[in-house]
Amino acid sequence: MKNYLVRRLLALVPVALGVATLTFAIIHLVPGDPVIAMLGETAAPADIVGMRHQLGLDRPLPAQYVAYLGGLAIGDLGESISYRKPVSRLIAERFPATIELAAAGMLVAVLLAFPLGLIAGANPGGAGDLGAMGFAIVGISVPHIYLGPLLMILFSLDLRWLPLTGRGGIAHLVLPAITLGTALAAILARMLRQSLIRVRASDYMRTALSKGLSARAALVRHGLKNALTSVVTIIGLQMGALLSGTLIIEIIFSWPGIGRLLISAIGSRDYPVVQGCVLTFAMTYVVVNLATDLVYAIIDPRVRVS
């Protein structure tokens, strides 16, 4: 287990290198000039040249790339061109907000998906199944950009229960988390339903029933744990979708996370910030998937992480 963990952590290095290289290449290849964006088009040519030199943008791309990697090796993500602050500081200011939102979205997804999946899987074709799967279809179909304002109108404007926007206490988290987590809940509920239907037909379930257990007791005691393995895998894989979903949610709910930082940095071609944000997203995704693999092994002892 320990060796496995070390190996997986070491594997983060080439992943980080790949992401850093790809992001560096893409952001430098698309048109747009951070110096003009900052100084404006009335800037004196001497100032533009001076600024390019100060930012190191007048060096050949390979030299800039090597310097960027050199900084990364010592944990230096560079300095924001627009904000003139260290990128790591900007990301550190916002990362907790994005993680808070993603975690809350995941919690909502799990809280919704498990009861719905259980209800649907326990009696396929029944009224509960139809209702739960109806929710699943609606949940997957409604985009964040529509669901968010809809929830705002209902819970903030009409019922006046929850705040519209911003980050604060739990209240501020409820609507963004529901908006973010609903689609994932729908996917998880469908996955859990399918897994439950599959395990219900397995031999060990028949054995459990023949021992005199009721169908529901057999399902909960023996079927659910086995059904969970595929659901946990999906949770890990969907973390990427959840993180990218925060970009839209942060805009809709004025949530001060990395997504908004990334979008404004792309607009101003703030290269270091774009690179830092993408790298942070990628590393978060990889670490979550590593954690998922470990949880997977705990749920199903037949799986050996080594």
Added chain:
Amino acid sequence: MRKTTARLVLLTQIAAALVALAGCDSRSSERSTDMIQVDIETSPTSTDPRFGTDATSSRINELIFDSLVKTDRNGEFVGHLADRIERPSATEIVFHLKHGVRFSDGRELTARDVVFTYDSILAPESMSPKRAGLEKLKSITAPDDYTIVMTTAQPYAPALELATEGIVPAGTPLPAKQSAAGPIGSGPFQMVDYARDEAIRLERNPYNPHSSNTAQSILLKIVPDPTVQALELAEGVCDFSGNYIEDDVLPWLAAHPSLKISKTPGTTYRYLSFNFRDPRLRDLRVRQAIAYSIDRNTIVNTMLRGAGRIATGLLSPENWAYDGNVTTYSYDPQKAGQLLDQAGYPAGRNGMRGLRFEFKTTPEGVRMGEVFQAMLQRVGIELTIRSLDFAAYYAEIQAGGFDLTSLQWVGINDPNSYYMIFDSKKIPPHGMNRSYYSNPTMDRLVEAGMSTVDLDARKKIYSQVQQLAADELPYVSLWWVDNVAVMNRRLEGFDAYPNGSFRSLATLTLSSPSGGEEPSQ
């Protein structure tokens, strides 16, 4: 199964409790009645007036920092920190400062602070984006604590424009070494808290006189989605939103009893621009045909819901140098067709003339592009639309990589803007003449306008400039966009500035709160 059911019930109860808790939390921090919330779309790029050049920075900094002069609603410069202004020669301006103006920490603002502010902008190591705007400034000195002398190398008519920088206290470090709230100023407010991408809190500068029934603090909340800003206004959370609410939503907000809408003439100028490097577009008849093809009245009345005025040129009627007695191009597709025939582009059997142009825009401008596309198709011109993200679009426009495009100029005050936009010396990378327009008569006029200090003589020059621009059509003038502010009815005395300034927030008075029903606890 009972256990499972019990667990499900428990989970549901936890979820319900969380929502209930959230409901309590949401309303636990009711704001004071003398605070107003203003929704803005983005964070300012800088809270330091020596560096912030974007509209959001300028509008916020205007509430915190004072400058030697400010523009009035006609675009004319009037003394602000300067009690008296003298122009002893065509290259020299003397500003006599008011006594007793204090920064928010109690220090008196003196000429030393003014010179420090300008020196730090001009210092090469500061790399301030405002440095280019001060290129005409030869020197700035302080003969005593209350006198500033600015000199320019040559006679420079709009020299007062150089005196609009917000003043910071001497010794203020550069942004990288500042706190998030940035430097202090002598304006009506001071910044007490700044959480990037969240909110900015301003409180009154205790040393700046103000009436007790005005807003004592302003929460500038960053809400990037215009629909959400509209919802916040309707809920009564937000008190004011300026020039960001979509036209489609305005009727819904207007019907809300707690809200009122201020729609006033603005100076923001929307235009259609040509690329003069394309020989087809260098033909005046083609440009005129395009001008006659655009039905601007219909666009203003439908797309803009009437929130604009048909423009005759860069300068709006409020500007002291405005002259509306110029050539205009009302919608006339028949005339457009005749001009294209004369230019050698006869209509084919399908009505098209073999004229195909690319209209470059941002995703937000696609809708407008589609309207132009449909209107030009009626006269046989084919327009393809290419949308790029703003940074890529801006780079393309600067490099001359477009046929037609439409943009707007915001905050036009001095007519010297004509020099910045139409003089052939200002073709990129040297300036903002992105049309690559070159006309010796225009060059001579705008350069004369820049160096003629006498106001009457200058006004005559700009009358000729406006006529020439209308005849030559480097731009097709479309409309001046109205300023539309939506605000809570408790805000009284809002005085809209044509340039969309937030200045009035410092002086408007507050009546009892009006936000609809009380929120439940």
